[in-house]
Each structure stands twice: as C-alpha cells, then as structure tokens.
Amino acid sequence: MENIISAEIEQYIAEHSSKESTTLSDLNRETYIKAMMPQMLSGQVQGKFLEFISRMISPENILEIGTYTGYSAICLSKGLKQGGKLVTIDINEELTPMVKKFVTLEKMEDKIEVLTGNAMQIIPTLTQQFDLVFIDADKNNYSNYFDLVIEKVRPGGWILADNVLWSGKIISNNMDKDTIAIDAYNKKIQQDVRVENVIISIRDGINIARKIG
Numbered sequence: 001m002e003n004i005i006s007a008e009i010e011q012y013i014a015e016h017s018s019k020e021s022t023t024l025s026d027l028n029r030e031t032y033i034k035a036m037m038p039q040m041l042s043g044q045v046q047g048k049f050l051e052f053i054s055r056m057i058s059p060e061n062i063l064e065i066g067t068y069t070g071y072s073a074i075c076l077s078k079g080l081k082q083g084g085k086l087v088t089i090d091i092n093e094e095l096t097p098m099v100k101k102f103v104t105l106e107k108m109e110d111k112i113e114v115l116t117g118n119a120m121q122i123i124p125t126l127t128q129q130f131d132l133v134f135i136d137a138d139k140n141n142y143s144n145y146f147d148l149v150i151e152k153v154r155p156g157g158w159i160l161a162d163n164v165l166w167s168g169k170i171i172s173n174n175m176d177k178d179t180i181a182i183d184a185y186n187k188k189i190q191q192d193v194r195v196e197n198v199i200i201s202i203r204d205g206i207n208i209a210r211k212i213g
Contacts, residue, residue, distance in 0.1 A: 004168050004201055013045055020044045024071060027102045031069045035095065040068050042136075042162075046203045047075040050134070050160075053208075054079025057158060059131030064088040065119045065145050066137030066162075070099035070112075076134060077111045086112050087126065089119040090137070123148040130154070136162040139178040142185040150194060155213030159195070161185060165205025 005013075020028065024047065032038040042050065054062070054076045062080065064073050067090035077086045090096070093116045103112045115122055119137060123145070133149050135142060142161055153159060164170070164186055169179045189197045189209050197209040 004165055004204070010045075017045050018048055020047060021106070023102060023106045024074060026105075027069060027071055027074075027098075030098065030102075031071070034098065035069055042072040042075065043203070046162075046206075047071055049202055049206075051075040051078045053158070053160070054132060057132055059157075060084045061128045061130045062086040062132045062134070063123075063126070063128075063130045063149060063152070064134045064136070065123070065149075066090060066135065067095070067099055067114065068092075068136070069095055070102050070114075072134060072136065073099070073112055073114075074103065074106050074108060076132070077108050080111055084111065085128075087115060087128070088112060089115045089117065089122050091116070091118055120144060120148070123152075126152065128152070129157075131157045133157070133159045134162070135160065139163065139166075139185075140181045142181060143188050146185070146188065150192075150211070153211050155211055157211050159209045159211070161189075161207040161209075163204045164199055164207040165201060167204060170205075 031041050050072055058079060058081050060081045062076050067073055067088040073086055073088045096116050099114055103109055130153050133153060135145050164182055166179050166182050170183055186207060189207055195209040195211055197207055199205060199207050
C-alpha cells in the first residue's frame with residue numbers, strides 16, 4: 001500500500017499519538033512475521049481512531065466484516081458497553097488461532113465472537129441490531145456487504161468502510177477491478193438517502209456513514 005500522506009507526516013502522526021497496548025504491539029509484530037500482506041493490519045494510529053469512534057458511540061453490538069489477525073476487532077471492542085459484543089467474520093481459517101490467541105491475551109474472550117466462513121452467507125443469519133459496522137474485507141463485495149447490513153443497523157448507527165481511497169488509485173484513469181468496486185461503493189453510499197457520510201483520509205481512507213432516522 002502506497003502512502004497517500006508522506007511517510008514523514010505519517011511518522012510524525014504516529015509519534016504524537018497515544019501508543020498501542022503491549023498486546024497490540026505484539027500482535028503487530030507477529031502479523032508482520034507470520035501473515036501474508038501484513039500492511040492490511042490497522043496499526044497504531046488507525047487502531048486508536050477506531051477505538052475512539054467506538055468509545056464515542058458506546059455500542060452494544062458491533063459487526064466487523066474482515067478480521068485478518070484481530071487488531072481492529074480488539075480496538076473496536078474497547079468501546080463496547082458493559083455486556084456488549086463484537087462479532088467478527090473472516091474467511092481465512094488459518095489466521096483464526098492467532099486471532100483467538102491475542103483476544104485471550106487482551107482478556108476480551110467475553111466481548112469478541114470470532115466466526116470463520118463466508119460473510120455473505122453468515123450475515124443473513126445474524127439477528128442482532130448493530131450500532132457499529134466495520135467493513136474491511138474483499139473489495140468486490142463492499143456494496144453487497146452494505147446491502148446485507150443496512151437493515152441490521154439501528155437508526156443513528158454507523159457503518160465504516162476501510163481502504164476507500166485505495167492508495168490514491170481511486171482517482172486513476174485506469175482503475176483495476178478492486179478500485180472500480182471501491183469507487184462504486186463510495187458513489188453508492190453518497191447517493192443512498194438512508195445515510196449521510198464523510199470520507200476521511202486516515203491511512204488508506206475510511207468512509208464513515210451514519211444511518212439517518
């Protein structure tokens with residue numbers, strides 16, 4: 001992933017932002033050692049941003065689509081109400097042991113439910129009403145994920161989608177398949193009368209949509 005913001009500014013931001021916990025630091029390190037495409041990890045700054053969003057909303061139920069190694073799930077769970085739950089879905093079963101290991105180390109086994117499988121099939125089986133949804137999975141299905149979750153989000157609830165600037169390729173004249181899908185998602189959200197939204201340029205871009213009502 002190329003930096004939209006200069007590496008020097010990114011470094012400055014990291015140095016002047018609150019640090020990650022020891023467990024998250026260890027998860028960061030282990031992801032880079034053991035997982036493919038470690039740049040997919042949310043990391044210190046975006047992780048803290050997700051934590052702050054969650055703390056502001058104080059959600060009872062969170063849905064995460066795309067667990068990877070569990071960094072963002074742990075960050076989002078820090079803002080849950082007492083007795084709240086985060087459900088996270090990922091299709092890559094090889095990473096599930098790492099996810100569960102660090103969820104346990106962060107003492108969040110009672111807050112995070114890890115589901116392994118196809119999110120397109122799992123989401124329709126969920127009966128909770130969600131206060132916050134974080135989409136960070138296969139880009140071709142972003143619009144489909146939105147369609148599956150919008151009626152499961154309470155009025156006033158939030159849907160966040162990661163990587164919506166796609167290393168700046170979103171304004172390219174020669175978009176690849178993933179970029180086309182992300183651009184379609186951004187346009188879809190902007191035109192959907194059920195939500196209002198804003199795109200922010202933290203790391204690779206996050207589209208934040210709030211359900212009206």
